Amino acid sequence: MNSINNEINLNMNEGKPLNYQVYFGADHGGWQLKNKLLAWLQSQPISGKNFACRDFGAYQFDLGDDYPEFGLEVARALASARATNTSDQDPTVWGVLLCRSGSGMAIVANRFKNVRAVVCRSLADVQHAREHNNANILVLEADHLDENKAREITRAFLQPYGIEESDKLRHRRRLAMFNELGESVKN
Numbered sequence: 001m002n003s004i005n006n007e008i009n010l011n012m013n014e015g016k017p018l019n020y021q022v023y024f025g026a027d028h029g030g031w032q033l034k035n036k037l038l039a040w041l042q043s044q045p046i047s048g049k050n051f052a053c054r055d056f057g058a059y060q061f062d063l064g065d066d067y068p069e070f071g072l073e074v075a076r077a078l079a080s081a082r083a084t085n086t087s088d089q090d091p092t093v094w095g096v097l098l099c100r101s102g103s104g105m106a107i108v109a110n111r112f113k114n115v116r117a118v119v120c121r122s123l124a125d126v127q128h129a130r131e132h133n134n135a136n137i138l139v140l141e142a143d144h145l146d147e148n149k150a151r152e153i154t155r156a157f158l159q160p161y162g163i164e165e166s167d168k169l170r171h172r173r174r175l176a177m178f179n180e181l182g183e184s185v186k187n
Helices: 031-042 067-084 103-109 123-133 147-157 165-184
Strands: 006-009 020-026 051-055 093-099 117-119 137-141
Touching: 020 031, 020 067, 031 051, 031 093, 031 147, 067 093, 067 103, 067 137, 093 103, 093 147, 103 117, 103 137, 117 123, 123 147, 137 147
Parallel strands: 020 051, 020 093, 093 137, 117 137
Antiparallel strands: 006 051
């Protein structure tokens, strides 16, 4: 894999650095849709927030590439960033992974502490993943989503979500249990 990561600064606000980042990665199965989402997000603030995107590849269509390579890079970078900001409120770093089915990318990404990757096929999936699981990596199945649906799901994923006060303790307990599982994984 090309070790150079392409960083695209999106929607610069009066030359000030952006506080929100999205890490993208895709294999050959999600390469085309990833590129379309990057171009779209470049011109779209979401909920008044501007994002800097970092592309972890694939940088060209290669039928022989392997999804774990790209999923690992995004998950490792997100885990590192989350280690310094573990707040459950308004995270500043997200990931978006794409492959044909989404499943393999989610499996790879979830091997890292502080990473919660979820395949989302609908807005209801997104809402549940963000509110209940504090998901921070969106995984899209490129074989089953057109560009408009992928945009809609991505936009929803990057929205701020709040957990009902009555549910906070229960969900935080579950997230803590999940994070403990990640202790045995080396980042």
